[in-house]
Amino acid sequence: MTQDRKRKQAVRARQQLTSRRYTPLAREDAARHPQAGQAFSLGALLAECTSAPVTVPAWFKAITDEGAADWAPPKSFFSKLLGVDVPHGTILELAGLLAQRGLDTQCRVESADPDHRVVVVTEGWRFDLCLTQEMVNECCRQPACPRRPFGTDIIWCDEHLRRRSLPELIEMAARLGYSTVQEADYEPERCGGEPGADLLVRAAVAYAGSAAVIDRLISTGFDDPDSAAEWSADDTLEMRLRHAIDRERLRLRNVARAEADRIRQLTEACPTCGTKPTPGPQATDFPPRYCSRRCAPQLASASTGVWSVPQ
Ligand SMILES: [Zn+2]
Numbered sequence: 001m002t003q004d005r006k007r008k009q010a011v012r013a014r015q016q017l018t019s020r021r022y023t024p025l026a027r028e029d030a031a032r033h034p035q036a037g038q039a040f041s042l043g044a045l046l047a048e049c050t051s052a053p054v055t056v057p058a059w060f061k062a063i064t065d066e067g068a069a070d071w072a073p074p075k076s077f078f079s080k081l082l083g084v085d086v087p088h089g090t091i092l093e094l095a096g097l098l099a100q101r102g103l104d105t106q107c108r109v110e111s112a113d114p115d116h117r118v119v120v121v122t123e124g125w126r127f128d129l130c131l132t133q134e135m136v137n138e139c140c141r142q143p144a145c146p147r148r149p150f151g152t153d154i155i156w157c158d159e160h161l162r163r164r165s166l167p168e169l170i171e172m173a174a175r176l177g178y179s180t181v182q183e184a185d186y187e188p189e190r191c192g193g194e195p196g197a198d199l200l201v202r203a204a205v206a207y208a209g210s211a212a213v214i215d216r217l218i219s220t221g222f223d224d225p226d227s228a229a230e231w232s233a234d235d236t237l238e239m240r241l242r243h244a245i246d247r248e249r250l251r252l253r254n255v256a257r258a259e260a261d262r263i264r265q266l267t268e269a270c271p272t273c274g275t276k277p278t279p280g281p282q283a284t285d286f287p288p289r290y291c292s293r294r295c296a297p298q299l300a301s302a303s304t305g306v307w308s309v310p311q
């Protein structure tokens with residue numbers, strides 16, 4: 001029996017014993033890999049990559065033994081640092097992603113599944129190193145989360161984005177806005193409508209912070225129509241810009257109201273008075289888990305994001 005099959009069988013046996021789902025159990029298994037926790041520098045990993053002999057990966061031998069493979073595996077080597085066979089191309093891609101940080105960058109193995117992937121972390125970044133193809137994917141920054149981040153400006157998956165504080169959401173809104181406006185190149189219709197903006201606004205609703213996030217998205221994601229730039233010299237362009245801004249603000253406010261309704265629907269009882277919050281046209285400037293503004297505690301400062309997020 002191959003190592004892969006043995007491991008899968010062991011995970012399935014634990015699945016039956018514990019009645020838990022297969023995927024999280026397999027993830028825990030990967031976190032127990034002997035190499036998990038191993039620290040190394042990017043330079044040391046590259047040195048291995050350029051000096052270790054080419055090997056036929058163990059996962060490929062396993063499926064060949066079972067007569068299932070009619071294709072060649074990627075050129076790989078056995079990495080003592082990672083404890084697995086890994087394609088050269090995967091390591092080179094990781095080196096490219098970390099190029100600006102240099103060879104001394106310290107990395108650590110978070111988990112390893114020798115037939116599929118190794119998760120490597122460095123300075124808060126998490127990378128999923130694919131072992132069956134020459135490929136690296138950035139992961140959500142939350143340890144052990146297997147999902148991808150939403151994008152380069154939103155570095156968490158949707159679930160973990162909702163657990164960030166309001167100041168962090170506002171900062172991500174600014175990053176998203178700046179990259180949008182840079183690409184728009186004086187075409188207002190190309191700004192707004194970003195799916196990432198919707199995610200940030202929805203995450204801020206629980207803190208009653210959607211207005212602050214929307215303001216930041218608008219102020220960074222669009223040029224200022226009142227500034228003495230191309231806009232003021234071209235009436236049509238200025239009108240288009242103002243229209244695009246109004247339309248985006250309205251769209252994002254509707255996103256916030258829909259999210260507040262969703263939270264009200266899911267909340268059984270207001271934490272203060274026990275009444276079930278009712279969906280409707282209530283304001284989004286108090287946390288929607290409370291039935292009314294009267295029941296919501298006083299917020300010292302909207303920017304601190306001290307409202308607790310409903311679970
Ligand atoms: Zn995540």
Ligand SMILES: [Zn+2]
Pocket residue numbers: 270271272273274275290291292295
């Ligand atoms: Zn109440």
